[in-house]
Amino acid sequence: MKLWLVIARKDLLQAVHNRYFIGVLIFSLLISAGLSIFEFDLPTSEENVLQQVDFQTLMFSLAAFSPFALISAFVVPMMMVEEKEWQTIRFLLVSPASIVDVIAGKTFAGIVFCLATSGIGIIFSGEAASGLSVGSLAVLALGSVLFTGVGLLSTSFCRTSLQANTWAGIPLIVLFFGLIGELLPRGSELTELAKFIPAHSASVLLRMSLNGSLNMEELAIDAIYLAAWIAAIYSLTIWSYRHTVHD
Amino acid sequence: MLAVETQKLSRSFGELRAVQQLDLAIEKGEIFGFLGSNGAGKTTTISMLTGQLGASAGVARVMGLDVSIDSKALSHMIGVVFEYPNLYLRLTAYQNLHFAAQLYDVPSARIDVLLERMGLTDRAHDRVNEFSSGMKQKLLIARALVHQPSVLFLDEPTSGLDPSFARGIRELVKSLREDGTTVFLTTHYMDEAEQLCDRVAFIEQGEIVLQGAPKDLKRAFGMPLVKVELKDGNAATLSLEIEEDRRQLAVWSESNNLLSIHSQEASLEDVFVEAVGKPIEA
Ligand SMILES: Nc1ncnc2c1ncn2[C@@H]1O[C@H](COP(=O)(O)OP(=O)(O)OP(=O)(O)O)[C@@H](O)[C@H]1O
Numbered sequence A: 001m002k003l004w005l006v007i008a009r010k011d012l013l014q015a016v017h018n019r020y021f022i023g024v025l026i027f028s029l030l031i032s033a034g035l036s037i038f039e040f041d042l043p044t045s046e047e048n049v050l051q052q053v054d055f056q057t058l059m060f061s062l063a064a065f066s067p068f069a070l071i072s073a074f075v076v077p078m079m080m081v082e083e084k085e086w087q088t089i090r091f092l093l094v095s096p097a098s099i100v101d102v103i104a105g106k107t108f109a110g111i112v113f114c115l116a117t118s119g120i121g122i123i124f125s126g127e128a129a130s131g132l133s134v135g136s137l138a139v140l141a142l143g144s145v146l147f148t149g150v151g152l153l154s155t156s157f158c159r160t161s162l163q164a165n166t167w168a169g170i171p172l173i174v175l176f177f178g179l180i181g182e183l184l185p186r187g188s189e190l191t192e193l194a195k196f197i198p199a200h201s202a203s204v205l206l207r208m209s210l211n212g213s214l215n216m217e218e219l220a221i222d223a224i225y226l227a228a229w230i231a232a233i234y235s236l237t238i239w240s241y242r243h244t245v246h247d
Numbered sequence B: 001m002l003a004v005e006t007q008k009l010s011r012s013f014g015e016l017r018a019v020q021q022l023d024l025a026i027e028k029g030e031i032f033g034f035l036g037s038n039g040a041g042k043t044t045t046i047s048m049l050t051g052q053l054g055a056s057a058g059v060a061r062v063m064g065l066d067v068s069i070d071s072k073a074l075s076h077m078i079g080v081v082f083e084y085p086n087l088y089l090r091l092t093a094y095q096n097l098h099f100a101a102q103l104y105d106v107p108s109a110r111i112d113v114l115l116e117r118m119g120l121t122d123r124a125h126d127r128v129n130e131f132s133s134g135m136k137q138k139l140l141i142a143r144a145l146v147h148q149p150s151v152l153f154l155d156e157p158t159s160g161l162d163p164s165f166a167r168g169i170r171e172l173v174k175s176l177r178e179d180g181t182t183v184f185l186t187t188h189y190m191d192e193a194e195q196l197c198d199r200v201a202f203i204e205q206g207e208i209v210l211q212g213a214p215k216d217l218k219r220a221f222g223m224p225l226v227k228v229e230l231k232d233g234n235a236a237t238l239s240l241e242i243e244e245d246r247r248q249l250a251v252w253s254e255s256n257n258l259l260s261i262h263s264q265e266a267s268l269e270d271v272f273v274e275a276v277g278k279p280i281e282a
């Protein structure tokens, strides 16, 4: 078995015995389910900014990505910081596993947590999920890689769970801001800012895949933008852990 | 080829020189003891030899591999019993060993062998956070042996354990010699080093002050002493190398005051005090 898979398997096994993780996962699930069963009946005649987006699919994308944000803030960092607190990271590093194996293992476990919670949440969502395609699943997978990477990177310098829990809140807010960007009034500076947050691209891509309204140009831009962020985040993550886990 | 070899190995933390100019040459199959007070640089040395910490200067080779270059090959050669019991507390003993076996690509049949050897078979499926410190230590050793390493590093393996657990661990270390495993162990306990080690080195403030076989060190450093009990109830320890002591002995002998005379060998502890200038501080 690949070393990163061995590490991911161990982390998934540990999660089963971790009440805190189970708590966050259940909470994420409830949020996801809660958001997706909402039915909105918007008066179409009204001059409502919300009309301009397909509100139902927006809610769906929020339902799908909210658990990612929570997992990225409270589960993923803990997987790494516990290895430091318990000094098990030392064992990993004298074993044949490298820091890249460790990061890849945690990422894989993070993806599993994300997809499992939002997957169950989506099942509750009924109609909006009917548009779910292979493309949407690919976007969800890509999104979970992004959110997990943010969780790993944002707490890479933390040594204790307390520090990690404190710091993880910041990217959580930023990512959420990206997700709800389109609920903000159009054309405002804040809305423009939100568009630069990669979570926004993930959300846009998901809605495009749900609507089947594929605008190839927009699709390519968002996909490339998202992929570039993921590459940058993981390069930085590897760099950061290489410089912080020793001594 | 030597099992462990260092030349002028050094490590500083800012101004602090934790390890300085370390020259070690440990033969294969040897049990080598590294003795020193708290903060002497023992753990730092192990961290460098096992590739966890880069050296500030000098080179270190373990089983012929440069520890700063061949980390992957090195990992299969070495086993490390850490100072702190860094186990996965939420997992069972078996799961901890299974994880290690998978990392080193060792068949899981090895796990049962190790659990048996460590006397942990009954507790194999209990979670490690329910374990006593002695049991954790045994599991830590089992994990380090999962891939049958050529060199085993033990950082204070018996610290804080009750005498019977400590003896069990010493027996185990001795038994490793029969497998041809090289053992590098650090300790505060002089008796332990004396019982176990083929050779010891004393480290003080990052520098080796003395090294050699315990027997040779005791001979070279210890003074021949005699312990004298007197009929009047007093007792004294005298050195045969000191003229005044010899005269005193003669006086007691002539006055028929001697009850018994026992020769007393210098202990490793005495050698340490002599070499370092103060007793070891645990
Ligand atoms: N990561 C680090 N950063 C700064 N200083 C360090 C670091 N690691 C060790 N030191 C310092 O280096 C010196 C040697 O420490 P080391 O842990 O090697 O001692 P030791 O011999 O293992 O002691 P003990 O018997 O207490 O385990 C100490 O003064 C310690 O404070």
Ligand SMILES: [Mg+2]
Residues within 6 Å of the ligand: B042, B043, B044, B083, B155
């Ligand atoms: Mg130490």
